Amino acid sequence: MSVGISYMGTKRELATTVSLVIADCQPGPILDVFSGMCSVGEAVAQSRQVWTNDIQVFAYEVAQALFTSQEHPLRSQAIADRYYDDFALAYGKLSSVYGSALEAEDAVMAASNFDEFERERRTLNVALDCCRQVAHPQKFHLFSKQYSDTFIGVRQALEIDAIVTSINSQLESSASFDHARWLTIALGRSMLRVSNTTGHFAQYLQPKIGNFRTFQRQRKRKIWQEFLEGSDEVNPVGNSLWRKNNKTFNSDTLLLLPKLLNEEERPAVIYADPPYTNDQYSRYYHLLDTLVLYDYPTMTGKGLYRPDRFSTNFSLKAKAATAMDSLVQSSAQLGSDIVLSYPSNGLVYSAGIDPLEILKRHYGTVEVCHSIGHDHSTFGASKGSAKSSVVEMIYRGRL
Numbered sequence: 144m145s146v147g148i149s150y151m152g153t154k155r156e157l158a159t160t161v162s163l164v165i166a167d168c169q170p171g172p173i174l175d176v177f178s179g180m181c182s183v184g185e186a187v188a189q190s191r192q193v194w195t196n197d198i199q200v201f202a203y204e205v206a207q208a209l210f211t212s213q214e215h216p217l218r219s220q221a222i223a224d225r226y227y228d229d230f231a232l233a234y235g236k237l238s239s240v241y242g243s244a245l246e247a248e249d250a251v252m253a254a255s256n257f258d259e260f261e262r263e264r265r266t267l268n269v270a271l272d273c274c275r276q277v278a279h280p281q282k283f284h285l286f287s288k289q290y291s292d293t294f295i296g297v298r299q300a301l302e303i304d305a306i307v308t309s310i311n312s313q314l315e316s317s318a319s320f321d322h323a324r325w326l327t328i329a330l331g332r333s334m335l336r337v338s339n340t341t342g343h344f345a346q347y348l349q350p351k352i353g354n355f356r357t358f359q360r361q362r363k364r365k366i367w368q369e370f371l372e373g374s375d376e377v378n379p380v381g382n383s384l385w386r387k388n389n390k391t392f393n394s395d396t397l398l399l400l401p402k403l404l405n406e407e408e409r410p411a412v413i414y415a416d417p418p419y420t421n422d423q424y425s426r427y428y429h430l431l432d433t434l435v436l437y438d439y440p441t442m443t444g445k446g447l448y449r450p451d452r453f454s455t456n457f458s459l460k461a462k463a464a465t466a467m468d469s470l471v472q473s474s475a476q477l478g479s480d481i482v483l484s485y486p487s488n489g490l491v492y493s494a495g496i497d498p499l500e501i502l503k504r505h506y507g508t509v510e511v512c513h514s515i516g517h518d519h520s521t522f523g524a525s526k527g528s529a530k531s532s533v534v535e536m537i538y539r540g541r542l
């Protein structure tokens with residue numbers, strides 16, 4: 144795994160099979176229009192140029208790092224050497240504001256039974272309310288102010304802001320945008336790993352008597368440590384010459400494809416792995432987007448969502464089939480072959496429409512290349528269970 148981030152609906156396990164289907168398409172660039180964590184782009188890498196698109200900004204950052212960056216990520220030793228001083232200075236400034244909350248959080252961590260844990264947590268909430276009123280001494284304090292003791296702990300939130308501060312101060316002096324991007328991805332990965340969630344940010348877990356020790360364990364994890372470890376595990380795909388000619392987009396696919404009609408170079412193949420449930424990705428990965436945008440969003444709902452969350456018709460039962468039809472029609476108009484992944488429990492099927500029929504409307508040669516039994520990770524999303532067994536269909540349309 145190139146960035147090591149587990150992702151809802153990822154095709155990592157099927158990527159090799161998909162890449163073999165793509166291998167039989169016309170030569171030229173492939174555009175993965177719902178690229179997520181880019182498992183298919185990685186699997187076809189080097190055999191052709193890879194273009195990616197995803198509407199979520201963190202997914203876009205991942206695609207740029209993997210497919211277009213010219214510099215390799217820094218490794219942990221170099222990061223510790225170059226970034227630690229700025230990190231420690233920023234952490235010190237933030238802890239002067241959040242001292243009482245940090246102390247209260249230590250008491251929460253030390254609680255040996257649930258009653259004590261709950262009592263210390265109430266003290267922590269009062270302390271946090273006071274700390275949030277104080278004027279913050281430094282520019283980067285978003286996570287401390289807005290997310291302390293939610294998905295992440297107070298200390299963890301301060302660490303995130305302090306790492307962001309260090310990334311930005313190095314960017315102002317000598318670091319490259321590529322390096323800053325790799326570091327932000329490693330930071331996002333560590334944030335996801337330490338958070339009290341089922342693997343995404345739809346909402347955070349409320350500690351109960353049965354799980355408060357797990358909660359304490361997660362809260363004790365150090366972001367700086369996880370961040371360094373993560374930085375040793377992220378890697379670009381292919382060589383820098385190949386990466387120079389790839390492209391990355393951050394658009395709604397249904398708007399992007401018609402725009403490509405005006406371009407001289409067009410994708411030879413479009414790979415589409417659209418959302419297939421009514422779970423909007425913007426609800427699941429918003430904290431990663433906020434890490435990239437760092438724009439102090441007004442938060443709403445149980446999951447502290449961003450106000451500008453994108454909503455896709457692919458995740459609306461009444462509109463999913465029309466969205467798929469527009470996607471397939473635009474691909475055909477571009478003269479691209481299309482490879483489509485769609486599971487048998489997807490919304491288009493539930494609306495009574497067979498994706499094969501949609502492909503036949505726009506493509507001369509259409510086939511079901513594979514139908515594979517596959518365990519989908521739902522991360523306890525709206526369907527409840529962590530894995531659901533479905534048949535994953537892989538369709539191909541050629542003009």
Ligand SMILES: C[S@@+](CC[C@H](N)C(=O)[O-])C[C@H]1O[C@@H](n2cnc3c(N)ncnc32)[C@H](O)[C@@H]1O
Pocket residue numbers: 150151152153154155176177178179180181182183196197198199202394395396397416417418419424425455456457
């Ligand atoms: C099923 S996931 C793709 C997973 C990817 N194939 C992988 O292996 O990681 C769908 C992706 O589509 C993105 N997305 C949803 N609606 C979109 C739209 N209208 N345009 C572009 N991207 C969209 C989501 O952000 C999500 O990353």
